[in-house]
Amino acid sequence: MTHCNSSNPSDKNTTAGIKQIAVLGMPNTGKSTFFNRFTGANASVGNWPGITVDLMMAKIKIDDQEVQVVDLPGIYDLRGFSEDEAVVRRFFEITPIHLVIIILNATQIDRQISLALQVKHLQLSAVLLLNMADEAPKFGVSIDHDKASEHLGMPVVPISAKYGQGYSQAYKTIQEELAKGNEPFSVGKVEDNFAPEQQIALEMETLLQNAVHTSTEVKKNLTSRLDKILLHPVLGLPIFFGAMYLIFQFIYMLGTPLQDYLGNALTWFKDNALEPVLAGFSYQGVWGKFFHDFLINGIYEGIGTVATFLPMIFLFFICMAILEDSGYLSRSAYLMDALMERLGLDGRSFVMSLMGFGCNVPAIMGLRVMRSPALRLLSMLVIPFSLCSARLNVFIFMTTAIFTPQQATKVLFSLYIFSFTAAILTAILFQNKYPNQEPFLLELPPYRFPTFKHMIMRAWREVMHFMVWSRRFIIFGVVVIWFCNNFPTNVLPASPQTISGMIGQFTQPILQPLGINPQLAVALIFGFVAKEIVLGGLAVIYSTQNDAGLAKAISQQIDWVQAYSFMLFTLLYVPCISTITVIKTESKSAKFAWITVVWSVGLAWITSFIFYQSARALGF
Structure with missing residues (x-):
C-alpha cells in the first residue's frame, strides 16, 4: 500500500479538499441504481487521467465537505482479464481513495462475497452495502450483518437501492467513515496486494458458515415458477x-x-x-x-x-x-x-x-x-x-x-x-x-x-x-x-x-x-x-x-x-x-x-x- 503523493497522475481530479469515493460492484447488483440515488442528477461521464475509458462521476456534498463519487465498471473479480477489470485495477493503482462503497446482491452473497474479501486485502477503507436485502428471505438467505462486518473489517449495511430501504443508515455509515479523516491511499500494484486464492476461499467459507444461513427448504418462489415457462427450451423464444x-x-x-x-x-x-x-x-x-x-x-x-x-x-x-x-x-x-x-x-x-x-x-x-x-x-x-x-x-x-x-x-x-x-x-x-x-457467464436476477x-x-x-x-x-x-x-x-x-x-x-x-x-x-x-x-x-x-x-x-x-x-x-x-x-x-x-x-x-x-x-x- 502506498500513500498518495503530489506526483500521482490523477491528482488533477483530486484537488485539495475534495474527497474521493469509488463505487464498486458486480454487474446486475443495483450499483447504478444506488449511484443515481446517492448522487441525484449531478452525474456526468468524463475522462479519467490514465484510464482508457470514460467513467461516470458526480460531485456532491456530505457534511459540507465536497466529495467526488466515481461509478466504476461492474466486475466479477479483481483478478479477471476483461477490459473492465483492468480499468478497475488501473483506477485503484493511480487514484488516492478515501472510501470504497461495495455493492453486492444479498440473494447471491455466496457467489459475490469474494469481491469484498479482495477489496479487504487491498487495505482500503470500505463500506459493504448488501442490496436487495428485502428479497433475500424469499430465497432462504439470512445474513448476520454484524458478524459479516467483523469478518470483513468493514461496516455492512442491508439496503434496497430500488425502494430506498436502509438508505438512510447506509448514508449515515458513509458519513461516519468519511468523518474519521483517513488519509487517501492508492494501492500501488494491485497484483502485489492479492491474497492467495486458497486464502480467499478459506475466508469466504468461514464467513458464510458464521454469518450466512441458507435454508435448504425454500418454497418455489415466483422467479422459479416463471422461469419454468419463460425459459422453456421450446416455448421460450x-x-x-x-x-x-x-x-x-x-x-x-x-x-x-x-x-x-x-x-x-x-x-x-x-x-x-x-x-x-x-x-x-x-x-x-x-x-x-x-x-x-x-x-x-x-x-x-x-x-x-x-x-x-x-x-x-x-x-x-x-x-x-x-x-x-x-x-x-x-x-x-x-x-x-x-x-x-x-x-x-x-x-x-x-x-x-x-x-x-x-x-x-x-x-x-x-x-x-x-x-x-x-x-x-x-x-x-x-x-x-x-x-x-x-x-x-x-x-x-x-x-x-x-x-x-x-x-x-x-x-x-x-x-x-x-x-x-x-x-x-x-x-x-x-x-x-x-x-x-x-x-459466456450470466447471472439471472430475480424477477421484480x-x-x-x-x-x-x-x-x-x-x-x-x-x-x-x-x-x-x-x-x-x-x-x-x-x-x-x-x-x-x-x-x-x-x-x-x-x-x-x-x-x-x-x-x-x-x-x-x-x-x-x-x-x-x-x-x-x-x-x-x-x-x-x-x-x-x-x-x-x-x-x-x-x-x-x-x-x-x-x-x-x-x-x-x-x-x-x-x-x-x-x-x-x-x-x-x-x-x-x-x-x-x-x-x-x-x-x-x-x-x-x-x-x-x-x-x-x-x-x-x-x-x-x-x-x-x-x-x-
Whole structure:
C-alpha cells in the first residue's frame, strides 16, 4: 500500500479538499441504481487521467465537505482479464481513495462475497452495502450483518437501492467513515496486494458458515415458477417474440392518439402564435417571404414533425424499462445464447443489440465488458442493424401514413425481424474472420417489477437524451435541406432545377431500381449525418403545413411497395456519423469502420432491390 503523493497522475481530479469515493460492484447488483440515488442528477461521464475509458462521476456534498463519487465498471473479480477489470485495477493503482462503497446482491452473497474479501486485502477503507436485502428471505438467505462486518473489517449495511430501504443508515455509515479523516491511499500494484486464492476461499467459507444461513427448504418462489415457462427450451423464444409484438401493439394503441394531440397542439401554436408574429415578414418583399418560409416551413415544420413522435419514443422506453428492470431482458440473453454461439457471438451481443434499439452509440460502448477483441468487433458489425429510436421515428410515420393501424403494427414488427435477420446474416458471414473463444457467464436476477417512478424517469431521460443529442443534427439537416430545396431562388421550390432536385436526380440510376424517388433520396443522403434528419427533411422537402399534410403528400406520391423498400433501406444502410465515429474509436481501426459502412450500404441496396423487384414482378 502506498500513500498518495503530489506526483500521482490523477491528482488533477483530486484537488485539495475534495474527497474521493469509488463505487464498486458486480454487474446486475443495483450499483447504478444506488449511484443515481446517492448522487441525484449531478452525474456526468468524463475522462479519467490514465484510464482508457470514460467513467461516470458526480460531485456532491456530505457534511459540507465536497466529495467526488466515481461509478466504476461492474466486475466479477479483481483478478479477471476483461477490459473492465483492468480499468478497475488501473483506477485503484493511480487514484488516492478515501472510501470504497461495495455493492453486492444479498440473494447471491455466496457467489459475490469474494469481491469484498479482495477489496479487504487491498487495505482500503470500505463500506459493504448488501442490496436487495428485502428479497433475500424469499430465497432462504439470512445474513448476520454484524458478524459479516467483523469478518470483513468493514461496516455492512442491508439496503434496497430500488425502494430506498436502509438508505438512510447506509448514508449515515458513509458519513461516519468519511468523518474519521483517513488519509487517501492508492494501492500501488494491485497484483502485489492479492491474497492467495486458497486464502480467499478459506475466508469466504468461514464467513458464510458464521454469518450466512441458507435454508435448504425454500418454497418455489415466483422467479422459479416463471422461469419454468419463460425459459422453456421450446416455448421460450416464441413467448419472447410474442411479448415484443404485444409491446408494438401497445405503443400504437396508446401512442397514436397522444401523437395526434401533440401534433394538433403544435399546429395551434403555429397558427395562433407563430404565424401572427412572423406575418409582417410576408409583406417585406421577396426576401421577407423567403425568411418567413424558412422559419415556418424550414425550422418549425422540420423540428415539429420529429417532435410529434416523442410520445411513441416515451412509451417504447417505458416498455424497455419494464423488460430490463424486471429481469426478463437478461433471460432473453440466456434464451438467445445457444443461437448466438453458433454465430460466433453470445447472449451479451444480443442484449447489446436490444440496447441499440434506443441508440447504437451506447450499445457499442457497452461492448467493453467483453474480454475477446474478436467478439467485440463482430458485435460492432451486428449492432448497427438494431432499429434505433431515430429510425423508429421514420418507420412509425411511414407506417401510419401508408398502412392501416392493423397493418402498421405487423409492418413495424416485420422490420424488427429484418433487423435480427440482417444481424444473423452478418454474423454468419464474418464469424470466421473474427473467431471468439470467450466463455459466456450470466447471472439471472430475480424477477421484480420496476417502480412507476423509475419507469417514468428512465423514459424521460431517454427522450431528453434523444432531443438533446439529436437537435443539433435535426436543425443542421432541415436548414441545409431547406436551402437545397429553395436555391436557386429563380426556380420553383423542390423542382428538378433546385440543388435538392439535382441531387435527387443524380441518385436515380442507383436508387430508382429500389423504388426510391428523388425526394426520398435527398432525405436518405442527409440521413447519413443522423437518422433524425430523415423525417424532418421529408417535411421540408414536401413543404407541408402540418404532419397530416406530410402524410397525405407522401401517400399520394408512393405506394406501399415503395414505402416498404424505403424503410428497408433506411433500416440497413450506413449508420449515422456518431455511430461510425464510436466504432472507429472502440475498434481503434479506421479500416474496420469503413468495412461497416460498405457492408451496411451494400446489404441495404441488395435487400431493397430484391424486395422491390420481386413485389413488382408479382404484380403489386
